[in-house]
Amino acid sequence: SQKIEQNSEALNIQEGKTATLTCNYTNYSPAYLQWYRQDPGRGPVFLLLIRENEKEKRKERLKVTFDTTLKQSLFHITASQPADSATYLCAPDSSGGSYIPTFGRGTSLIVHP
Amino acid sequence: NAGVTQTPKFQVLKTGQSMTLQCAQDMNHNSMYWYRQDPGMGLRLIYYSASEGTTDKGEVPNGYNVSRLNKREFSLRLESAAPSQTSVYFCASSGDGTGDYGYTFGSGTRLTVV
Numbered sequence: 718s719q720k721i722e723q724n725s726e727a728l729n730i731q732e733g734k735t736a737t738l739t740c741n742y743t744n745y746s747p748a749y750l751q752w753y754r755q756d757p758g759r760g761p762v763f764l765l766l767i768r769e770n771e772k773e774k775r776k777e778r779l780k781v782t783f784d785t786t787l788k789q790s791l792f793h794i795t796a797s798q799p800a801d802s803a804t805y806l807c808a809p810d811s812s813g814g815s816y817i818p819t820f821g822r823g824t825s826l827i828v829h830p
Numbered sequence: 831n832a833g834v835t836q837t838p839k840f841q842v843l844k845t846g847q848s849m850t851l852q853c854a855q856d857m858n859h860n861s862m863y864w865y866r867q868d869p870g871m872g873l874r875l876i877y878y879s880a881s882e883g884t885t886d887k888g889e890v891p892n893g894y895n896v897s898r899l900n901k902r903e904f905s906l907r908l909e910s911a912a913p914s915q916t917s918v919y920f921c922a923s924s925g926d927g928t929g930d931y932g933y934t935f936g937s938g939t940r941l942t943v944v
Contacts, residue, residue, distance in 0.1 A: 725870075751932055760834075760920050761873070763932025806873070817863070817888075818933070820873035 719745045719819060723807050727825040730797055738792040738824045740807030747809035750783055750790050751818055755804045761820075764805075765792075797828045832856055836921050836936035843911040843943045851906040851939050853921030861924045862904035863888075863933070864896060866917040873920065879904055911943045 722741040730736050740750070749768045753761035767774045767783045767790065774781050780793040790809075794801050804825045808818035834855045843849055855862065863878040875888030879898040893915060895907045904923075908915060918940050922933040 721872075753932070758938075760922075760935030760937050761933075763934070766932060817875060817878060819875075819889075820865075822870065822872040 719743070719809075719811070721807060721809060721819060721821040723805075723821040723824045725822060725824070727827055729827045729829065732798060732828055732830050734797055736794040736797045736801070736826055736828070738805050738807075738826065740790040740792070740809075740821055742788050742790075742809050745809075746785065746788075747811075748816065749810050750781075751808040752779075752781055752790075752792050753806040753808060753820075755806055755823065761806055794826070797826075799828045799830050802826055802828050834921055834923055834934050834936035836919075836939050838939060839937065840940045841942070843908075843941065845912060845943060847911050848907065848909050849911065849941075850908075851919055851921075851941075852903070853905065853936060854903045855921075855923040855934070856902065857923060857925065857934065858901070859923035859925040859934070860901070862898065863922045863924075864894075864904070864906045865920045865922065866890065867920060867938075868917050876906065876919075908941075911941075913943045915941065916943045917941060 720743045751766045752764045755761040767781045778795045782791045804823040806823040807821040810816045811819045837852045860881045864876040865873040877896040879885045882901045897905045918938045921936045924933045
């Protein structure tokens with residue numbers, strides 16, 4: 718069955734540095750992959766979508782890459798700020814053609830001032 | 831404000847009680863979804879509705895029923911609550927089946943079954 722892996726350990730970085738979060742998937746080939754941000758006690762908020770034929774996508778300080786050979790997506794936040802502290806969820810679409818995303822467990826990012 | 835509205839925000843039930851979680855969106859989206867989120871498990875799809883009048887099971891549908899009342903509203907019903915259904919429930923909607931613009935989530939319902 719399909720499996721999505723995100724680092725369960727929190728990522729701690731200093732303000733101003735680039736944060737890089739990893740999402741690995743196995744046993745299928747998603748047509749696209751989404752990234753969401755979730756703050757404590759809130760619902761996830763959509764950030765970016767990247768398709769299988771796109772290598773990279775950018776939005777302001779965010780950059781997402783999608784390597785279908787490695788079955789991996791990297792999510793970068795440049796010039797990180799304490800306000801970027803949150804849990805980031807990776808969501809490739811499901812196998813079977815429904816295109817409904819399956820969510821990873823998320824990685825907590827903590828940006829220290 | 832445009833978005834997805836869930837009610838109630840918090841609920842405590844006794845084992846065996848029933849309740850309905852309400853969800854409404856005002857973005858004219860075709861598709862709506864119910865997820866549950868448990869510590870260490872991530873978001874899991876319970877049911878979804880690709881369009882008004884249709885519903886389909888997700889990954890964890892047992893113990894739940896849904897109703898797509900109209901294009902705006904999608905409710906989730908627990909007929910006989912069990913402690914294993916203690917969770918945070920999120921409703922979401924999307925306007926494009928391929929997820930081009932992502933999903934819009936509500937703020938969640940925190941349900942405790944004792």
